[in-house]
Amino acid sequence: MHINFVKLSKDKPTIGKDTQTKNTTFGQWVELGASNLIDNCTIGDYDYTGQYCFMQNSDLKKFISMAAMIRIGPTNHPYDRAAQHIFSYNGGAYGFGHPDTEFLEHRKHVRTTVGNDVWIGHGVIIQAGVTIGDGAVIGSGAVVTHDVEPFTIVGGIPAKPIKDRFPDEIKTDLEKIAWWDWSREDLEKYYLDFRLPIEEFVKKHQVKE
Structure with a gap:
């Protein structure tokens, strides 16, 4: 949630109070809210988060709008073993040696992907x-x-499709237009077009076969 909009930086992420990041790369015009924990992620251009968001081992593309208290890519414990507690695979804090590097490395490669x-x-x-x-x-x-299809609205526990945002032909056209990959110059040039009805936007920017 924004209380006061701040002037964002093109080349340096705007990071809220008490937010921690580790092994993470950032695109342009990125804003992270307060008290976020971000580990082993890629954060794309124009992405922003609210407060208390935790993300691990995730790849976030561009123009993602994230509210507060979101968890993306939580890691799993080895529930198929005798002990699933962290002491059994990464117990340094408890005075145990020999971290299970194979298990820990495997978790890093279970990537979560959020589209544009x-x-x-x-x-x-x-x-x-x-x-x-x-x-x-x-x-x-x-x-x-489970995976979520493009331009689909989902909700619930577990999340299930509620409805499509647009008809199939509009969805196909938007994927071809891929406005999220436009240059900054084109975004500025066509900025007001994003307020057009979706049919008019697609008609104006439709990619010719």
Whole structure:
């Protein structure tokens, strides 16, 4: 949630108070809210988060709108073993040696992917390994356990499709237009077009075969 809009930086992420990042790369015009924890992620151009968002081992594309208290890519414990507690595979804090590097490395490679122009509501959990398609909407409080198709609105526990944002032909045209990959110059040139009805926007920017 924005209380006071700040002037964002093109080349340096705007990072809120008490937010921590590790092994993470950032695109341009990125804003992270307060008290975020971001580990082993890629954050794309124009992405922003609210407060208390935790992300691990995730790849976020461009123009993603994230509310507060979102969890993306939470790691799993080895529930198929005798002990699933962290002491059994990474117990340095408890005085145990020999971290299970193979298990820890495997978790890093279970990537969660969030597509372009996705809107993620308050309190959403997106499980590790899930892919969210371009233009999707994740309703507040949803727990996403399976892939979400592009331009689909989902919600609930577990999250299920509620409706499509647009007819199939509009979705296809938007994927071809891929406005999220436009240059900054084109975004500025056509900025007001984003306020047009979707049919007019697609007609104006339709990619010719």
